[in-house]
Amino acid sequence: MNSKRLFRRAAGLAAALLALGALTFAGRNDFGLGRNTEILINLMRELSLNYVDEVSPDRLMQQAAAGMTRTLDPYTEFMPEEQMSDFELLTTGKYGGVGSLIRKKGDYVIFAQPYKGSPADRAGIRIGDRIVRIDGQEARGMTIEQVSALLKGSPGTKVKLTVERLLGGEQQELTLRRERIAIPSVPYYGYVADGIGYIQHSDFTEGSYDELRAALEALQREGELRGLILDYRSNGGGILQEAVKIVSLFVPKGTEVVSTRGRAKDAGHTFRTESAPVAPNLPLAVLVNGNTASSAEIVAGALQDLDRAVLIGQKTFGKGLVQSTRPLGYNTMVKMTTAKYYMPSGRCIQAIDYSAHEGRGGAKQVPDSLVHAFTTRAGRTVYDGGGITPDLRTEPQYVSRFAMTLYALGFIEDFVDDYMREHAADTIDNRTFSITDADYDRFVAFMQDKEVPYESDTRRVLKSLKTAAGNDRYTELEEEIARLESQLKDDKLTNLATYRGEITDAINSDVVLRHSYVEGVVEHGLTDDREVAEAVRLLDDPAQLARMLSPEVAQPDTEQEAAKDTVQAEEE
Incomplete structure (x- = not known):
């Protein structure tokens, strides 16, 4: 397609937007919208036709759209046609392919994590298997993106692979039928103590409610469920409606969960539960941290405001914004922030004020002086303006940058490749497995000739x-x-000794992953999870749980409480 045709396509899109804007703003004296749209079209035409080097009007349009959204907030963005498949995966958790993560190792791409029950898994592919050929094409030198594009495709189509096995080294010819791959929202559930269930919920894509309800009902069938831990740590959120349905599992039908308010008339809505609860009286503990955001905060915050659960962990991220998508034609979209959401108590937990655009100081944290107090249904004090403060706060556990560097560079996985070759016939207990001291000594020897770009x-x-x-x-x-x-001792050998515990944990997790998939890793981590242990202790003590949900023992955030006192003093 030549540049003139490309320009006509982009200009046609811009003209359609201009016409839409004229309709949308009918009755308003919005001369600036029409003027600036015309300027944009004229600029694109001049650059496309007269710039010294040939330029792509499609690229110009994408860059212009990116520039328009860049100063608004991180969640508002233009999505060109080539990004729509990624957007579908983000919202649905589904894609067409063989069902495995991949990573680069040397000149080849290898399988990094086949999903349980996927075409790759059923074909016997294991972590570390090397992709040698794809549909007859030599895969040596291919990038991850190139291999991913060849493995993905419409469900029902086939892809032929030549795979070199990690264990044994032989090459095999495999034909895999692509399927609709659904990444689980609930990677693990089970009992962590007598009568205490645990569900890890990782995202809010389509069907999250169905998965969580199925896990809850399975726990109810398996034993006498006296208490439940919902783990929303590092859950970045997703679809708001899924959050509302999940809250409906635990509160009466018709209960307000969240409301939204925005500039457009259709942005305002109150969401209430629409079905009878499955576990209306089941004691709940919800785990949160600084990466609990968006819809995960809606579930946690609503259960807190309704005095339905005790929250344990660290203050959440503080994303109180709602995004909607609008089609722009030619299979493109804009995802933009259209509203803020408010908890049942009336608070909005948005932590950053993006209304202060560039030129007026930039985005900034909501100051303590503007934090307001609200009350839960039982009268406990909660606050807006900066995430959700847990009822029982714990100290976060950090992983050293050195251990993270080893993992990011693939050294942990490369060592476990060797470990699995030696221990291919082993069976392990997910909860108790650990490498031996001799194994760790071999890891230290393995690292002797490895360059680690780390500085303390x-x-x-x-x-x-x-x-x-x-x-x-x-x-x-x-x-x-x-x-x-x-x-100062921060050389590689010293760090391997200093961070031995963290590195051992990473190696253990990778070994467990190869035996028992992601659910095995979660199960393994529960054995020494301090916040899970705290939740079990609390759920085992109904009297203490009741006291935690009463106004007398509510634990307000000290900074916010101080800010509230300051505001009151100024008013007096």
Whole structure:
């Protein structure tokens, strides 16, 4: 397609948008909209036809759209045609393919995690198997993106693979039929103590409610369910309606869960539960952290506002914005923020004010002076303006950058490849498995010739101090800085000893993954999960649980409480 045809297509899209804008703003004196749209079309025409080098009008349009949305908020974006498949995966959790994560290793792409029950899994593909050929094409040198594009396709179509097995090294010819792959929203559920169930919920794609309800009903069938832990840690959210339906499992029909308010008339809506609850009186504990966001915050916040659950963990992310999609023609869309959502108590937990655009100071945190107090149904105090504060706060557990670096560079997985070759016939207990001291010593030996681009925060600070002292002519500090540098032990070998526990955990998890998929990894992690243990303790003590849900023992956030006191003092 030549540049003139491309321009006509882009200009046609812009003209359609202009016409739509004229209809939408009929009756309003919005001269600026028409003027600026015409300027945009004229600019695109001039660049497309007269710029010294040939340019793509499609690319110009995408860049212009990206520029329009960049200063609004991180959730408003233009989605061109080539991104629509990714958007479908994000909202539905489904795609057409063979069902496996992949990663690059050397010159080849390998299978990194076949999903349980997927075409790849049923074909016997395991983590570490190398992709040698795809439909007759040599895969050596292909990127992850290239391999992914060849593996994906319409459900029912076939793809022929030549795979080199990690265990044994032989090559096999396989023909896989692509299917509609659904990534589970509930990767694991089970009992973590006598009568105490646990459900990990990882996202809010289509069907999340059905999965969570099925897990809850399975726990009810398996034993006497006296309490339930819902794990929303690091759940980034998704579809709002799925959150409303999930809350309906635990509260009476007709209960308000969340309301939305926006500038457009159709942005305002109150969402209530529409079905009778499955577990109306089941004691609940909800686990949250700083990466609990969006629809996950709706579930957690609604259950807190309705005094239906005790929240345990750290303050949540604070995303109180609602996104909607609008078609723009030619299989493109804009995803934009159209409303804010409000909990049953009336609070909005949005933490960042994006209305302060560039030129007016930029986006900023909602200041403590603008934080307001609200009350739950039972009269407990809760606050807006900065995420959800748990009823029982715990300290977050961090993983060192050194351990994360080893994992990101693939060293953990490469070592486990070798480990699995030696232990191919082993069976393991997911909850108790751990490598031995001798195994870890072999990992240290494995790392001897590996380059790890890691520098501790302490060493970076010392280097900055040394540079600053030199620039400021503080020569008397050089000897002291040199002494501190000599005492600092952050070399690779020392770090392998310092962070041994974290690295061992990462190796253990990767071994368990290869035996028992993601659910095995979750089960393995539950054995020493402090927040799960705290939830079990609380659910085992009905009297303490009742006290936690009473106004007398509510634990307000200290910073927000101080801000509230300041505001009250100023008003007095």
